[in-house]
Amino acid sequence: MKSKSNGVKKLRAIQRQFAAGITRPLTASNHMQPKWVDGTSTRKAVASFIKPNDRLSSFDRLEIYNKQYWFRLIDCLYEDFPGLRTVVGEKRFYDLAIAYLTKYPSNTYSLRDLGNRLEKFLVREPKWMKPHPKLAHDLVRLEWAHVVAFDGDALPPLDVDSLLGQGDPAKLRLGFQPYITFLACDYPVDNFIISVRRREEPQGEASNAVAERVPRKKQKKLKLPKPEKIYLAVHRSENSVWYKRLEHEAYLVCTGLQKGLPLQKACERALRLRKADPNFGATLQQWFTQWASFGWFCAA
Amino acid sequence: MPANRFNNFTNYGIGIGLRVPHYQHILSRKPTVDWFEIISENFMVEAGRPLQVLDQILEQYRVVQHGVAMYLGSTDGLNREHLKKLKRLVKRTNTPWLSDHLCWGSVDGRYTHDLLPLPYTFAAAAHVAQRIREVRDYLEVPLLVENVSSYAEFHASEMSEWEFLSEVVEKADAGILLDVNNIYVSSQNHHFNPYDYLDNIPHHRVGQIHIAGHSKFEKYILDTHDHPVLDPVWKMYAHATRLTGTTATLLEWDDRIPSFDEVHREALKAGKFCKGLAGGTPAEGGQAALKDAALSLP
Numbered sequence: 001m002k003s004k005s006n007g008v009k010k011l012r013a014i015q016r017q018f019a020a021g022i023t024r025p026l027t028a029s030n031h032m033q034p035k036w037v038d039g040t041s042t043r044k045a046v047a048s049f050i051k052p053n054d055r056l057s058s059f060d061r062l063e064i065y066n067k068q069y070w071f072r073l074i075d076c077l078y079e080d081f082p083g084l085r086t087v088v089g090e091k092r093f094y095d096l097a098i099a100y101l102t103k104y105p106s107n108t109y110s111l112r113d114l115g116n117r118l119e120k121f122l123v124r125e126p127k128w129m130k131p132h133p134k135l136a137h138d139l140v141r142l143e144w145a146h147v148v149a150f151d152g153d154a155l156p157p158l159d160v161d162s163l164l165g166q167g168d169p170a171k172l173r174l175g176f177q178p179y180i181t182f183l184a185c186d187y188p189v190d191n192f193i194i195s196v197r198r199r200e201e202p203q204g205e206a207s208n209a210v211a212e213r214v215p216r217k218k219q220k221k222l223k224l225p226k227p228e229k230i231y232l233a234v235h236r237s238e239n240s241v242w243y244k245r246l247e248h249e250a251y252l253v254c255t256g257l258q259k260g261l262p263l264q265k266a267c268e269r270a271l272r273l274r275k276a277d278p279n280f281g282a283t284l285q286q287w288f289t290q291w292a293s294f295g296w297f298c299a300a
Numbered sequence: 301m302p303a304n305r306f307n308n309f310t311n312y313g314i315g316i317g318l319r320v321p322h323y324q325h326i327l328s329r330k331p332t333v334d335w336f337e338i339i340s341e342n343f344m345v346e347a348g349r350p351l352q353v354l355d356q357i358l359e360q361y362r363v364v365q366h367g368v369a370m371y372l373g374s375t376d377g378l379n380r381e382h383l384k385k386l387k388r389l390v391k392r393t394n395t396p397w398l399s400d401h402l403c404w405g406s407v408d409g410r411y412t413h414d415l416l417p418l419p420y421t422f423a424a425a426a427h428v429a430q431r432i433r434e435v436r437d438y439l440e441v442p443l444l445v446e447n448v449s450s451y452a453e454f455h456a457s458e459m460s461e462w463e464f465l466s467e468v469v470e471k472a473d474a475g476i477l478l479d480v481n482n483i484y485v486s487s488q489n490h491h492f493n494p495y496d497y498l499d500n501i502p503h504h505r506v507g508q509i510h511i512a513g514h515s516k517f518e519k520y521i522l523d524t525h526d527h528p529v530l531d532p533v534w535k536m537y538a539h540a541t542r543l544t545g546t547t548a549t550l551l552e553w554d555d556r557i558p559s560f561d562e563v564h565r566e567a568l569k570a571g572k573f574c575k576g577l578a579g580g581t582p583a584e585g586g587q588a589a590l591k592d593a594a595l596s597l598p
Contacts, residue, residue: 048455107411
């Protein structure tokens with residue numbers, strides 16, 4: 001029993017060494033760093049657990065995995081965040097991807113979740129969003145919302161009749177589908193991201209091995225949008241992702257409900273902005289009918 | 301083996317990997333294909349288009365699941381969330397067997413998203429075998445273990461790769477997904493005879509075979525799955541099928557993916573090597589047949 005556990009400990013030690021080597025950022029010329037994690041020689045450290053052969057040193061052999069690691073993960077972020085990449089530029093995006101993955105290495109088995117902490121990272125290190133920090137911030141939120149809307153969980157939707165029959169609006173709470181994200185943006189990023197995605201060439205599936213990134217074809221620079229406050233629901237309908245613009249008041253109702261406010265309180269948030277509108281009750285009813293028809297509501 | 305307990309006594313023919321660029325072609329034209337292999341993790345999602353497409357495919361075709369992230373050789377605890385989702389998918393697809401790799405890819409909760417090689421030690425073999433048993437018991441479906449291609453070897457190794465694979469599957473009583481291209485790639489990178497590998501594994505445990513293309517670099521070969529299958533791999537495939545019998549075979553083409561028809565045509569070349577092996581009884585003296593097969597290469 002003891003020798004078995006020793007064997008697993010040794011295996012774990014090798015795996016930690018290996019992972020430490022391959023997850024270290026590459027040098028500017030895309031090679032493994034000459035210094036190991038403890039500041040000693042990488043060549044010496046790697047030679048202690050990896051065999052050389054007649055063509056490749058231990059260093060060369062681990063370097064293959066080191067490159068694969070970074071090319072694969074950066075490729076994935078490239079594909080998931082084309083808008084952010086367009087705005088900050090290819091070079092800065094490459095550097096920010098490395099900084100992000102160094103600070104927040106992948107913590108799930110799925111590459112789908114690789115960007116799940118990118119917004120958090122950028123908020124903490126806003127230098128990466130230069131020269132258009134607000135636009136970049138809007139885009140990273142929209143692009144992550146797109147990932148969530150694409151294949152996020154869906155719960156049984158509530159229809160209008162169910163909504164009406166739920167009782168006292170002062171106490172009634174409604175949930176939104178887990179795949180929906182509501183965003184308040186400083187730029188019309190919905191139109192911008194659609195233009196960006198149209199320009200992107202379709203990429204192949206990720207395979208086990210990835211080649212060094214080939215620079216994309218030189219394209220005419222996309223015009224960046226001018227500031228404009230917009231409110232969006234990023235949602236899914238018939239298995240396609242949609243960006244639906246909302247009025248400010250509608251956004252307030254939705255985010256109020258999403259925060260857990262009772263129906264009446266959530267609507268009062270909007271009412272404050274529409275006090276003078278005698279038809280606001282009818283507008284609210286139209287909104288709820290439409291949202292219910294999209295299947296947005298579920299049990300809170 | 302054509303039909304054995306490791307592939308749930310099925311007799312599947314030649315399949316191809318289900319890939320996004322082919323969705324439209326497959327759903328609209330409904331080409332005749334023996335079966336599709338899906339990457340399990342691409343469909344272990346809660347809802348949305350991936351599952352819609354999968355359900356449409358399942359209405360028409362047989363589907364087998366192939367995983368890339370179970371990391372059977374990792375020393376972290378098994379990821380229960382991953383297994384739960386995988387089991388849900390198994391129930392959806394009704395896959396007769398599923399497969400994943402003899403590798404590791406995460407440590408201390410950090411994921412590399414790569415299929416990393418293991419040191420070939422008895423302790424590692426026992427560890428992996430234990431995990432395979434645990435996973436299989438939970439999923440309640442036969443689990444095949446696939447040999448990976450590799451670019452590094454460890455000082456700690458106590459045996460050859462094929463001895464390690466054999467040790468693992470014997471200890472776990474598991475089947476093998478024999479990736480012929482991976483054997484070739486590793487044989488070139490580590491200087492061993494790939495036929496020694498093919499000859500010295502438990503052939504009765506082979507439940508499926510993978511073939512694929514690779515890329516040659518100056519000092520090593522990379523398993524890129526972005527080319528047609530190369531001649532040396534076809535020759536090895538011919539030899540493998542003589543040893544194992546006609547076995548469910550899957551062409552992997554994952555990058556720079558050409559048209560559906562081109563991928564399918566490439567996969568169907570495998571059929572030339574399976575003719576005359578009806579019943580799939582392992583052949584004695586397979587070398588002669590291998591030469592014949594090699595000469596008839598397309």
